Amino acid sequence: MxxxxxxxxxxxxxxxxxxxxxxxxxxxxxxxxxxxxxxxxxxxxxxxxxxxxxxxxxxxxxKGALAFDGYRATVEPTLAFPDTGDLTADLRTQLHAFVRLLTETPAGRVMAELIGQAQTDPELRASLLEHYTVPRRERAAEVMRRAQERGQMRADADPQVVVDQLWGACYHRLLTPDHPLTVEFADALVDNVLRGVAA
Amino acid sequence: MxxxxxxxxxxxxxxxxxxxxxxxxxxxxxxxxxxxxxxxxxxxxxxxxxxxxxxxxxxxxxKGALAFDGYRATVEPTLAFPDTGDLTADLRTQLHAFVRLLTETPAGRVMAELIGQAQTDPELRASLLEHYTVPRRERAAEVMRRAQERGQMRADADPQVVVDQLWGACYHRLLTPDHPLTVEFADALVDNVLRGVAA
Known part of the structure; x- marks a missing residue:
């Protein structure tokens, strides 16, 4: 071939x-x-x-190591983490691209099935974490740490927790799809976690 | 027998x-x-x-319908949604019980494997949503709607989005376990989403 x-x-x-x-x-x-x-x-x-x-x-x-590393390399250009100095805008831009990748391309079904299979396949789980989850998480946290240095984000808020409240929340709607995964949802995630929902 | x-x-x-x-x-x-x-x-x-x-x-x-309905009935007493009138305390209490169930009992591994299997089994996915995800999500949202009526939560915040940012964030750490799922994490989730992380 x-x-x-x-x-x-x-x-x-x-x-x-x-x-x-x-x-x-x-x-x-x-x-x-x-x-x-x-x-x-x-x-x-x-x-x-x-x-x-x-x-x-x-x-x-x-095979799992190669699959996740290939996936990461392929989606990397689509899922760049912008750092323009405006945290709200940068998070929205990144999450819109992420949601579109998961909902408008085969990537969403592929990731759902890979995360699913990783629950009973320890080697696949290790590959997922090493070659995808950990490096992506680190890039997101880095953008937030720079926002903390600029004084845009509370210094006592843990960027790693925010990762779970933005990208993790999207994975939740991907994996247990009882509510829609949309860019409007992504905007609401960013708004909630930055402003807080308390009255 | x-x-x-x-x-x-x-x-x-x-x-x-x-x-x-x-x-x-x-x-x-x-x-x-x-x-x-x-x-x-x-x-x-x-x-x-x-x-x-x-x-x-x-x-x-x-089988899937029975499994999820049985799971829900069994964990229901542990995972009650308190509504004492103090939203912060109630969310913490519920999330602590949820995290402990997932990390200190076989429920965490069982749920991870069921959500995993549901990614390639449409009937199991339908059972998961109908018998577990949707009713649990609705109970959580109801507690938040009452908090909105009491003026403790912004009226324009969508309780369904907050569900993904609290329980969904916990599922993220259960399913892609590169960071620990702990009660301290649960407290940080509640704090972030109520107060906001913007400086």
């Missing part, structure tokens, strides 16, 4: 290591979003990326 | 319908928390409750 698309790759062995790594990640993310975890195999990723399975195992110890 | 424990039940057919229903629910909840969903069958519940499978199917269309 990969040899039928020579324009998409150069001869094996001539590509710099970092380029090979990026192509593997892109192939993994594409395959995961197109076909879901049930159809995801290291062999398919190897074929799509024009790399050997041995190369893949050198960098990723398991 | 049931016939070996005559003290625990009266003769079949003599029990009032509501009592039979309660015994089935209790048996279902006990079995689920003791052995998890993998070992949960309608036949076992029937034996434990001294009821026929036909009686069970009269009230619950599927």
């Amino acid at each position: 990969a040899n039928e698309e020579p324009a998409k790759r150069r001869g094996r062995g001539r590509r710099p290591s970092d380029e090979v790594r990026q192509e593997i990640l892109a192939a993994a993310g594409d395959l995961l979003l197109r076909e879901g975890m049930a159809a995801f195999t290291i062999e398919k990723v190897a074929t799509l990326a024009g790399a050997s399975r041995m190369t893949i195992y050198k960098w990723w110890p398991s | 049931a016939n070996e424990e005559p003290a625990k039940r009266r003769g079949r057919g003599r029990r009032p319908s509501d009592e039979v229903r309660q015994e089935i629910l209790a048996a279902a909840g006990d079995l689920l928390l003791r052995e998890g969903m993998a070992a949960f069958t309608i036949e076992k519940v029937a034996t434990l409750a001294g009821a026929s499978r036909m009686t069970i199917y009269k009230w619950w269309p599927s």
Whole structure:
């Protein structure tokens, strides 16, 4: 398959290591979003990326590790964390992109199924945390820590808790979908957690 | 099995319908928390409750429906929603009980696995929503609506969004456990959402 698309790759062995790594990640993310975890195999990723399975195992110890790292790499551009200096606007922008990714692309169903499967698969759970949850959480917390330094957020509020009250609240509506996951919901999340709901 | 424990039940057919229903629910909840969903069958519940499978199917269309309804009935006393007139104290009390149930009893692992399985099992998902998520969500929202009537919570804040920012945030730490689910976390959730984190 990969040899039928020579324009998409150069001869094996001539590509710099970092380029090979990026192509593997892109192939993994594409395959995961197109076909879901049930159809995801290291062999398919190897074929799509024009790399050997041995190369893949050198960098990723398991299918789950590769899947989540590919997912993260693929959604990263969509899910950038802006830091314009306006915390409210930045949180809204990021959450809108996040909600749209989950509701308007296959990413929502894929993530729901992966989080679901991770509940009974310890290796997949470890991959999810290491390659997706922890780095994404850290990026979000970093934006809030800078807002604290600018005096826009209370110094005694824990950014990690706010992560659960914004992105975690969205995952709640993704996983137990009795109420709609919308950009209006995202705006209400930001408003509640910044202003507080007490009268 | 049931016939070996005559003290625990009266003769079949003599029990009032509501009592039979309660015994089935209790048996279902006990079995689920003791052995998890993998070992949960309608036949076992029937034996434990001294009821026929036909009686069970009269009230619950599927295994999932019975499991979630039994779970709800079993945890209901632990997870009551107090309404003393002090919204902050009431939310803390309820969330502490909720966090302790999820972290100190098998309920946390059972719920994580059920929510997980519900991502690829539409019938289980429908049962989860109908028999657990929706009624629990409604009880929480009702407590907040009364707080709004007392003037303790902004009238323009949507109680349903706050549900996702309190209980949904706890589920986030249950399902993607990279940060600890504790009563201190629960207190921070309540504080953030009531006071707001903006400086």
